Amino acid sequence: MTERSYPSEYFDAKSSVECGQMFRYRAEEGGYFLIAGDKACFLRTEGDTTVLKAEESAIWFFEEYFDLGRDYGAIYLAAQREGGALARAAEAGKGIRIFRQPPFETLVTFLLSQNNNIPRIRAATEKICATLGERRAFGERKYFAFPSAGRMAEADEAFYRSVGAGYRAPYLLRAAKSVASGEKVCEGTDLTCFYGVGKKVADCISLFAFHRTRAFPVDTWLEKVYREEYGGKERDRGKIAAFFEEKFGENAGYFQQYLFYAKRSGVI
DNA sequence: CACCAGGTCCGTT
DNA sequence: AACGGACATGGT
Numbered sequence: 001m002t003e004r005s006y007p008s009e010y011f012d013a014k015s016s017v018e019c020g021q022m023f024r025y026r027a028e029e030g031g032y033f034l035i036a037g038d039k040a041c042f043l044r045t046e047g048d049t050t051v052l053k054a055e056e057s058a059i060w061f062f063e064e065y066f067d068l069g070r071d072y073g074a075i076y077l078a079a080q081r082e083g084g085a086l087a088r089a090a091e092a093g094k095g096i097r098i099f100r101q102p103p104f105e106t107l108v109t110f111l112l113s114q115n116n117n118i119p120r121i122r123a124a125t126e127k128i129c130a131t132l133g134e135r136r137a138f139g140e141r142k143y144f145a146f147p148s149a150g151r152m153a154e155a156d157e158a159f160y161r162s163v164g165a166g167y168r169a170p171y172l173l174r175a176a177k178s179v180a181s182g183e184k185v186c187e188g189t190d191l192t193c194f195y196g197v198g199k200k201v202a203d204c205i206s207l208f209a210f211h212r213t214r215a216f217p218v219d220t221w222l223e224k225v226y227r228e229e230y231g232g233k234e235r236d237r238g239k240i241a242a243f244f245e246e247k248f249g250e251n252a253g254y255f256q257q258y259l260f261y262a263k264r265s266g267v268i
Numbered sequence: 269c270a271c272c273a274g275g276t277c278c279g280t281t
Numbered sequence: 282a283a284c285g286g287a288c289a290t291g292g293t
Contacts, residue, residue: 020274021274110274113273113274113275114273114274114275114276115272115273115274115275115276115288115289116275116289116290117273117291118274119273119291120291120292121274161289164289164291165289165290166290167276167287167288167289167290168276168288168289169289171276195276195277196275196276196277198275198277199275200274200275200276201274201275201276204274217274218274219273219274220272220275221273222274236283237275260274264274
């Protein structure tokens, strides 16, 4: 096991992990145990330092995963220049980074996310992994890897209902079967071709798996932000997304995450 | 009981 | 093109 330290100003464990972009984590005393694909790490922020603990062979993976090569100070400053609610949101979420999550895992968890809440998305995801994923160990901790599409395709709809997926069960099964049979989840493909993936989920996958930061996913929270902080009158979420994407350009995805986290935690 | 949660699909205007 | 109801499920 290896530890690496980084300045915490633009890399904060709590806000980055709990801002709603990823679902496979456990809050522990002092930090967070996180799982991505079949790998795990422990992340903690103490004062001005954030410490990443992982197997030596996984350190590089997590440095990529946490997007550590990017200057988030520039993004934060751009948000400050916008002023208003965004500046306040960026102040509260200064340490948020956008992760680079495994594409299939992102597809599955955000299929679960529609018209759902974060605790339930997390619970259903964990049940899927506990049943279909391979057992792994991280020091004394046990966890399950995220299952392959092939493994998920072998389960049936009743299983996905049993984990609490509800009416999304057929979405999960069909996505698993498509990917298992060679359909690619990659940058540039039309993600809305997957049954159950509309514009918003496609934007989440684009942003959270492929780091396409021009994407601005609009959910119920961002719709509130749009109306209450930007005086918007549109109801169509596609039009609301277009408004923010045009306004924020290549920083749209980062700003969306500042706003989402701040709105959900009552800062704005 | 109604309404909400990181929405999408599908049938009807 | 635009609109509205249905869809599982648990929490407030």
